[in-house]
Amino acid sequence: MTGSRPPAVRLRHLAAPLFALTVTLAAASPAGASTGHPTPTIVDTARGHGTVVSYTFDDGPNPVDTPRLLAVLRARHVRAVFCVQGDHAREYPALVRRIAAEGHLLCNHSLKHDDLGTWTVDQIRADLLATNAAIRAAVPHAHIPYFRAPFGSWGATPEVAAGLGMQPLGWRLAITDWEPPGTDELVRRLMDGITPGAVVLMHDGGGDRSQTVEAVNRTIPLLRAAGYRFTLPARGH
Template identity: 65%
Template sequence: MRGTRADRPGPAGADADRPAPAGVDAGLVETVAGGGRVLGLTFDDGPNPVDTPRLLDVLRRHRVTAVFCLWGDHVEAHPEVVRRIVADGHVLGNHGMRHDDMGAWPPERIAADLRATDAAIRRAVPDAPIPYFRAPYGAWGCSPAVAAGLGMRPLGWRLAVGDWDPPPGTDEIARRLLDGVTPGAVVLLHDGGGDRSRTVAAVDRVVPVLRAQGWRFALP
């Protein structure tokens, strides 16, 4: 996810190329389970061969599990990083093959893109589940219903930190995280699509502060 639509994810469309399997909901997932001060970290546009491993080191040190929404072309370029994401216990999401705006695409074109991205991920990690899809740019169109038809929940967010280009500094990213988080929020950050060293540093700084304030980290 990058761009200007982070604060306005649209509703799920009514059409898809096939019905959703039983138990797969096409409604956007924007919260994590549990009451009180709980939040979930999600990262888009990776894998990045430099910043994603550094982020994984940070998350491991702080014992946080996150969702990584993967850009298909980047998966094909760096499958070893995807394998490490899975080995570290994190959860995967499909973020499209080439980070295209799918908002006006017909269902069959969306389905073909999502299937191609799933195939790229499974070539890297054949047995790893891919439970989520996140639309590039938050341009949902009819993609939630299509994703559900392919067995993936559409993953939204409650807080988009805005760490994409032009990237703010570490201090500003940390401030936006601390000031913007609300109970139950899914938080949108980036580990790819550019230099994400500031995001990595901000996460490293903020997680212990939030824990000291009584926040817990959970998955959507």
């Protein structure tokens, strides 16, 4: 079939590359471009006012579900935060590069997902620096604005992370997707548990996350229909 696309189709056709350019430029922004300065306060709120929400994903990347999740976020025009494990960044550097190139923010989630809650300041600093080095081996000069403690076991990590330029990132809603209960149940937990300003904790690594990916795909349009806007987490108080 020949001929030009109808106007609406042409607009959609042009929107994808324009969005890709926008998020790529955002990923390349220098560290100083972020608003606010890191503090030891654990933030669990999304930027902006009213019905805003932030999606965050832990324990990746993994070669099966992270690409599927990135495709969903790209199609839905949502930016998210990926809390990356250093050992996974070493194993799958191309996926870390893709996360950054598609405009998402990177978060330090420790080197091996150890419980850092009882570690000394020096031990924590060494782990966080090693994790940042693993991420930057994949994405040189990467901006890593957040740190999230494995298991939410914070100990002395907030002070160390802030000293290294990373805001401690918590959450208001965890849908317990590390024990996959079925996509319908994940959608229900998210829709029932969401509150304005929430940072939502989900996972793209640590196991089969196909249910999470589908729940993300289904809830984005539902939340938008309910008046929600997708933003990034706050940066200090």
